Amino acid sequence: MDPHAYLARHIVDLPKSGIREFFDIVSTRTGVVSLAIGEPDFDSPWHIREAAAKSLDKGCTHYTGNAGLIELRTAIADYVHTNFGGTYDPATEILITVGASEGLDIALRAILNPGDEVLYHEPCFVSYGPEIAMAHGVPVPVETRVEDNFRLSIEALEAKVTPRTKALMLNFPNNPTGAVLERADVEAIAAFAIRHNLIVISDEIYAEMTWGGKKHVSFASIPELRDRLILHHGYSKSWAMTGFRMAYVCAPKWMMDTILKIHQYAIMCAPTTSQYAALEAMRHPAEDMKPMLQAYEQRRNFLRAAFTEAGIPMHTPAGAFYAFPQIAKFGLTSREFAVRLLDAENVAVVPGTAFGACGEGFVRCSYATGLEQLKEAVTRIARFVKTL
Amino acid sequence: MVESLLDILRSNAKESPENMARLLGVDVTEVENAIARLEDEGIIRGWQAIINEDLVPHDSVTAVIEVRVTPERDGGFNRIAEEVSRFEETEAVYLMSGAYDLLLFVSGKTLLSVARFVSEKLSTIRGIVSTATHFRLKTYKQNNVLMAKPQDDKRLVVSP
Numbered sequence: 001m002d003p004h005a006y007l008a009r010h011i012v013d014l015p016k017s018g019i020r021e022f023f024d025i026v027s028t029r030t031g032v033v034s035l036a037i038g039e040p041d042f043d044s045p046w047h048i049r050e051a052a053a054k055s056l057d058k059g060c061t062h063y064t065g066n067a068g069l070i071e072l073r074t075a076i077a078d079y080v081h082t083n084f085g086g087t088y089d090p091a092t093e094i095l096i097t098v099g100a101s102e103g104l105d106i107a108l109r110a111i112l113n114p115g116d117e118v119l120y121h122e123p124c125f126v127s128y129g130p131e132i133a134m135a136h137g138v139p140v141p142v143e144t145r146v147e148d149n150f151r152l153s154i155e156a157l158e159a160k161v162t163p164r165t166k167a168l169m170l171n172f173p174n175n176p177t178g179a180v181l182e183r184a185d186v187e188a189i190a191a192f193a194i195r196h197n198l199i200v201i202s203d204e205i206y207a208e209m210t211w212g213g214k215k216h217v218s219f220a221s222i223p224e225l226r227d228r229l230i231l232h233h234g235y236s237k238s239w240a241m242t243g244f245r246m247a248y249v250c251a252p253k254w255m256m257d258t259i260l261k262i263h264q265y266a267i268m269c270a271p272t273t274s275q276y277a278a279l280e281a282m283r284h285p286a287e288d289m290k291p292m293l294q295a296y297e298q299r300r301n302f303l304r305a306a307f308t309e310a311g312i313p314m315h316t317p318a319g320a321f322y323a324f325p326q327i328a329k330f331g332l333t334s335r336e337f338a339v340r341l342l343d344a345e346n347v348a349v350v351p352g353t354a355f356g357a358c359g360e361g362f363v364r365c366s367y368a369t370g371l372e373q374l375k376e377a378v379t380r381i382a383r384f385v386k387t388l
Numbered sequence: 389m390v391e392s393l394l395d396i397l398r399s400n401a402k403e404s405p406e407n408m409a410r411l412l413g414v415d416v417t418e419v420e421n422a423i424a425r426l427e428d429e430g431i432i433r434g435w436q437a438i439i440n441e442d443l444v445p446h447d448s449v450t451a452v453i454e455v456r457v458t459p460e461r462d463g464g465f466n467r468i469a470e471e472v473s474r475f476e477e478t479e480a481v482y483l484m485s486g487a488y489d490l491l492l493f494v495s496g497k498t499l500l501s502v503a504r505f506v507s508e509k510l511s512t513i514r515g516i517v518s519t520a521t522h523f524r525l526k527t528y529k530q531n532n533v534l535m536a537k538p539q540d541d542k543r544l545v546v547s548p
Contacts, residue, residue: 023546036546126548175548212413298392298411305410348545371400375407 014130018354022338026348033377035365036348038175040240040321042295044277045288048241051280052273060272066264068096068248069275075282076248084207086220086231088250095260096270096278100205100232100247101127104169106262107201107230107249108135116166118201121152122356123324125175125203129356132169140165143358146326149315150179154188161192167199168192173206173216176355176364177324178300178317180210183217190222199255201230205247206320208238208289211297214318220250227252230259237320238289239281244274246281296321299367299374310382321368324352328361330388338363344387345380389414393422394431398532401435440535442527450479450495450524451502454488455510456517465489468515477505488520499523 003012026032043049067073073090080086080094088094097103104127112118114136120128122141129139142160144150152170170189172181181189193200202219210216220231234247251259281288303323307314314325327337334351341347350366352359367374389412396408405423409416426432441448457468465483469490473481480493492510496502506521527535 017548019546019548023544026545032545034545037543038547039543041541041543294392294395298396301413302407302410305413350546371411 010133010136014133017126017130019126019350022348022350022354025339026342029342029346032342032346032348033373033380034348035367035369035374035377036350037366037368038322039242040237040292040368041370042240042292044239044241044244045281047283048239048277048280048288052244052277055273055276060276062272064096064269064272064275066269067094067260068270069279072096072275072279072282073248075279076250079282079285080220080231080233080250084204084218084220084231084233086218086226086229086250089253092253093250093256095249095251095256095263096275097234097247097249097263098267098270099236099245100203100234101131102263102267103232103234103247103249104128104201104203105131105134106259106266107232107251107255108132108137108167108169109262110255110258111167111199111230112137113166115164117162117164118167118169119157119160119165119198120169121171121174123150123174123176123352123359123362124355125171126354128169128171137166138164141356141358144177144179145358146315146324146362149318150174150177150324151181151185152189154192157189157192161196161198165196165198167201169201169203170219171203171205173204173209173319174322175206175320176322176350176352176359176362177315178320178322179315180214180319181217186217186219186222190219190225193228194224199228199230200225201232203232205232205234205237207233208285209293209296209321210319211300212316212318216319227254230255235278235281238292239285240292241277241281244271244277246270246274246278295371296367299369299371302371302374303365303367303378306378306382310378310385312381312385321366323365323367324362325365326362327385330385332388334360334363341381341384345384347377347380347384349381389418390422390426393419394426397423397432438531438533440527440530442535447497448495449497449499449502450493451506452522452524453492453494453506453510454520454522455490455492456519457489458515458517459489460515468513471513472510475505475509477502477509 073094076094077088077090112135117138117140118132119140119142121144132139140160142156144152207216219229231250235241307325312325317323334353338349338351349363352362405416405419408419459465477494478492479495482491484491
């Protein structure tokens with residue numbers, strides 16, 4: 001049968017995920033030291049797992065309301081107010097989703113009409129372009145450059161905005177570059193969005209992970225943006241709860257009503273067990289995160305020093321748990337570098353091109369990996385680049 | 389910096405000064421000087437391996453002993469605690485709150501040798517009122533290190 005005749009063309013035409021392709025290569029091997037894992041190496045804090053198990057014991061195995069447990073949404077409203085600077089009504093402006101990926105998907109579906117353009121920066125999380133396309137939008141990548149520490153410049157945005165542009169999608173602290181935005185950047189981008197009447201979709205999943213004394217500046221801290229901002233945050237990264245698939249969307253009521261409609265028809269509600277785990281996670285967030293954040297920051301320092309010593313240039317990542325070293329000088333493409341490194345030394349890194357065409361010349365190294373693994377990996381990488 | 393340095397040493401005392409410098413984002417001499425200072429100040433009191441004694445093929449037993457003591461007018465528990473600490477059999481001595489006063493970790497070659505230590509050395513010290521001895525059967529965790537081998541990484545090898 002001809003797939004084009006039966007399957008949705010806009011989905012069939014989507015490119016395969018570069019990460020998926022590389023996963024297929026890596027998974028044929030054994031004993032790989034992997035710096036290719038985009039999730040914490042820590043297990044979820046014990047008391048959170050315990051709360052999930054207890055909720056099962058107590059028989060909390062039913063649907064919750066579409067938007068999620070009101071206790072959880074109330075706790076989120078407090079957390080977002082304290083840590084992001086935004087004020088949201090838990091009853092009408094907060095929605096619990098199945099990971100931030102669902103949140104991004106339903107936000108896009110809620111706002112896009114076919115042909116609407118969405119600006120998003122590259123390199124970026126692998127799903128952004130496809131998610132826009134799946135919502136019948138037109139993905140318009142805007143390049144960020146190593147010279148700017150991968151921060152998003154207004155000039156680059158102005159060059160790509162058109163009358164069809166509906167929204168701007170952002171992720172800072174950034175996967176895969178580790179870039180963070182300064183307050184001046186956030187203010188300038190907010191002003192740009194207001195000037196062009198755009199909705200801002202801000203994925204701030206790595207909000208708590210900033211290094212070297214830098215503090216995350218949330219788009220929710222700009223009051224003028226409130227009416228056009230869809231904020232995403234969740235538990236996967238900072239609480240090491242990826243498998244719980246717990247995240248949330250904050251948006252003004254006029255948008256949330258429509259976003260919720262999709263969630264209600266497509267998902268019904270986020271898993272109840274996970275919601276109880278997330279509720280427990282709201283009890284002592286700083287305590288839960290502290291040891292993990294301390295480890296990540298030290299590992300970042302370690303990678304930065306080790307790559308510098310190995311003669312591999314790298315901008316200093318100020319957030320998330322990724323380093324994005326520049327390997328262009330070795331005369332290989334990102335993919336060739338990653339494949340040959342895997343062949344020669346059994347170390348997995350992700351080719352920068354998995355995160356957008358402008359990721360060429362870079363590879364992503366996750367430091368959500370134990371220190372001993374990290375040491376072994378950089379020793380092998382240093383040995384490998386000497387052979388190039 | 390010192391607090392982070394101590395954290396690193398607590399988890400791996402064999403970490404090289406170069407790696408510690410990389411982890412902390414400081415100069416290697418800064419790390420070496422800080423360690424020397426910590427040793428001088430007596431904050432770092434020694435360097436030892438964490439050994440799973442259950443796997444070492446030798447005969448030894450370890451006991452935890454709760455000791456009740458009559459405190460002295462001058463110095464409280466200190467004289468007795470220090471005297472007890474000087475015995476080569478005692479590995480660790482702590483002053484505790486609660487139902488007893490001193491907690492001792494004692495090791496010996498056999499059950500009998502520990503029993504003899506308790507009856508002949510410990511109990512005869514003036515001021516010691518009573519002792520309760522518990523023998524250790526198996527170690528699961530020590531110095532924050534699990535004695536079982538770590539489980540395999542359950543994560544996918546590549547993920548977005």
